[in-house]
């Protein structure tokens with residue numbers, strides 16, 4: 154591999170400041186567009202081989218139901234499913250988990266983290282959650298987990314449900330607040346309103362969760378300077394354990410993009426990247442002044458020793474992750490995989506005792522090295538030692554040209570064995586990461 158593709162790097166650095174359609178966040182590597190149905194059998198076969206007992210094992214569970222579809226949403230979600238559909242889906246997820254648990258790859262390994270994402274996991278009633286959690290744990294127990302994380306839409310919560318979640322073992326609650334302004338929530342087709350945010354937050358605190366995270370989005374449709382400042386103030390008044398802030402991206406499968414296409418517009422009707430970066434910078438600075446630490450390009454935490462993000466940290470450090478549910482993404486022993494991306498083929502496959510794995514990508518050691526490097530760079534600090542030990546490759550030598558260039562442009566600094574992003578670099582880390590991709594993966598569509 155060499156990283157001398159200077160033209161490519163220049164393109165990356167000078168990319169348009171307008172928000173155009175496409176994926177901005179680098180959430181995995183190699184790019185999803187390279188995962189193929191031709192490799193699905195490789196992932197299925199990988200489950201029949203032993204896993205590495207020394208590698209952390211986690212699980213991601215996808216709950217694809219929402220009350221409304223937000224205009225910026227690019228996830229697999231359904232807003233029209235009834236109680237029977239949901240029961241059938243939960244049975245499929247429980248069966249899929251039991252099937253994976255019985256494979257040689259798992260072979261009694263204990264889960265270190267469980268993550269419920271969506272969609273809206275909190276769309277389920279407390280009765281449905283009991284059924285699902287008990288079903289999942291009957292084949293893969295949660296004793297020994299460091300974290301059970303659960304995403305919530307504030308308008309779906311009540312005191313009873315939150316108490317039940319706490320009693321059933323959820324340790325980290327992630328509240329998808331996104332914005333506090335009812336007009337902006339409305340314009341973006343978000344289902345909840347600010348009144349529900351305050352009620353939900355208080356119920357969650359009363360239920361005694363160890364870790365409550367608040368999600369915000371910088372640059373929603375209709376966002377203004379004054380409102381963003383109010384969002385930061387209101388977040389600080391809630392006093393959450395952690396705050397995660399995403400810069401609005403507009404992937405192709407969003408309602409916003411569909412409208413852009415109809416209107417023949419190239420730029421999305423949201424703030425440009427430099428404005429969104431400035432908004433996150435202002436939020437981070439306000440949070441630091443209030444005693445928070447910045448623990449990644451997106452996250453501020455109040456007490457970094459106590460408030461952990463096991464799912465993020467383990468996954469970015471190379472954990473295996475079982476993915477269950479429609480469209481879920483996982484990684485098992487050197488193979489990326491994704492399940493069927495529509496609910497009916499997913500459920501029918503599982504209930505018909507077939508694997509729901511739809512596409513996959515075997516990943517070689519060099520690709521795993523790049524994957525771990527680009528994902529951990531998002532933490533803002535990285536050491537060379539673990540890479541030399543794990544892969545026998547010194548990343549500071551391998552990427553010397555790019556690192557020198559980014560150092561000269563003020564995006565990072567290197568001090569012996571540690572690399573640290575400047576705040577300016579951290580706020581645009583996702584677009585800087587492409588220069589570390591293998592040459593054959595640069596310039597390909599990401600998803």
Ligand code: SF4
Pocket residue numbers: 218219220221222223225226227228230271272273306329
């Ligand atoms: S709540 Fe989340 S998953 Fe559901 S539609 Fe909105 S963005 Fe998508």
